[in-house]
Amino acid sequence: MPSDRLSSTLFALSDPTRRGILARLAIGDATVTELAEPYEMSLAAVSKHLKVLETAGLISRGREAQWRPCRLEAAPLQDVFEWLESYERFWDRSLDSLADYLKVMQNRGPGNKDD
Amino acid sequence: MPSDRLSSTLFALSDPTRRGILARLAIGDATVTELAEPYEMSLAAVSKHLKVLETAGLISRGREAQWRPCRLEAAPLQDVFEWLESYERFWDRSLDSLADYLKVMQNRGPGNKDD
DNA sequence: TATGTATTCAACCGATTGGTTATCAACTGA
DNA sequence: TCAGTTGATAACCAATCGGTTGAATACATA
Numbered sequence: 001m002p003s004d005r006l007s008s009t010l011f012a013l014s015d016p017t018r019r020g021i022l023a024r025l026a027i028g029d030a031t032v033t034e035l036a037e038p039y040e041m042s043l044a045a046v047s048k049h050l051k052v053l054e055t056a057g058l059i060s061r062g063r064e065a066q067w068r069p070c071r072l073e074a075a076p077l078q079d080v081f082e083w084l085e086s087y088e089r090f091w092d093r094s095l096d097s098l099a100d101y102l103k104v105m106q107n108r109g110p111g112n113k114d115d
Numbered sequence: 116m117p118s119d120r121l122s123s124t125l126f127a128l129s130d131p132t133r134r135g136i137l138a139r140l141a142i143g144d145a146t147v148t149e150l151a152e153p154y155e156m157s158l159a160a161v162s163k164h165l166k167v168l169e170t171a172g173l174i175s176r177g178r179e180a181q182w183r184p185c186r187l188e189a190a191p192l193q194d195v196f197e198w199l200e201s202y203e204r205f206w207d208r209s210l211d212s213l214a215d216y217l218k219v220m221q222n223r224g225p226g227n228k229d230d
Numbered sequence: 231t232a233t234g235t236a237t238t239c240a241a242c243c244g245a246t247t248g249g250t251t252a253t254c255a256a257c258t259g260a
Numbered sequence: 261t262c263a264g265t266t267g268a269t270a271a272c273c274a275a276t277c278g279g280t281t282g283a284a285t286a287c288a289t290a
Contacts, residue, residue, distance in 0.1 A: 015277095015278085017278090041278085041279065041280090042279075042280065042281080044279085044280075044281085044282095045278070045279055045280075048277090048278075048279085049278085052277095065286085065287055065288065066285095066286055066287040066288075067287095
């Protein structure tokens with residue numbers, strides 16, 4: 001795991017299994033066995049993925065008897081979001097919103113066929 | 116490098132050197148030597164980082180004599196952005212933008228002192 | 231107490247990472 | 261043609277990754 005926070009967050013997110021786990025946790029809290037259910041890998045492998053997510057601060061874990069319920073923690077995601085925002089000007093904004101699109105169409109005037 | 120596009124993008128972004136290279140390219144196109152200048156590692160190491168960024172589609176490269184100018188390609192960043200947006204509801208929106216803050220202030224009307 | 235269930239830990243494995251140095255290739259210009 | 265510059269490639273290395281299996285831990289219940 002890389003040293004700085006943003007790096008470890010992005011690294012944790014770079015695995016499809018871990019993103020799948022986060023997607024499941026977006027529905028609601030879940031135990032390790034519940035999280036592991038969609039995957040063919042061993043429970044120990046999922047446990048490792050959870051540790052990566054936990055050290056990245058992307059999940060937190062409770063204690064209920066022998067269960068360790070996992071919860072999504074989105075703060076690191078916001079860091080990524082904010083980092084990304086400084087690059088927002090580099091991608092095509094015209095597809096971002098219908099409003100932008102309509103603005104373009106209005107400026108072109110009627111009768112224009114070359115779309 | 117992971118198989119799917121989003122994974123390889125996030126993985127490429129998970130290294131601070133590679134993010135630094137992108138930040139430099141956000142200023143403008145640059146050659147490999149220019150990109151390598153801030154780092155103490157060898158040119159070959161930077162070349163490897165560039166290959167990771169290129170296979171992730173985050174940069175493109177031209178040809179000018181013996182130079183291979185690099186250019187930022189932000190399309191994969193937009194994919195990450197869109198993936199992140201589905202998690203936006205999990206973090207606190209109230210600090211997201213000054214616009215939101217001002218909207219709240221306007222709705223409150225003048226003369227309100229309890230900030 | 232013994233048993234079953236949930237989860238982690240430890241050791242191991244092959245593949246990959248991020249770095250090195252040395253070499254090769256492409257191009258410029260004297 | 262030959263030297264200099266730019267960059268990529270190859271071979272190598274220690275460390276890490278993502279997975280495995282097997283044992284250990286923690287708890288509930290009979």
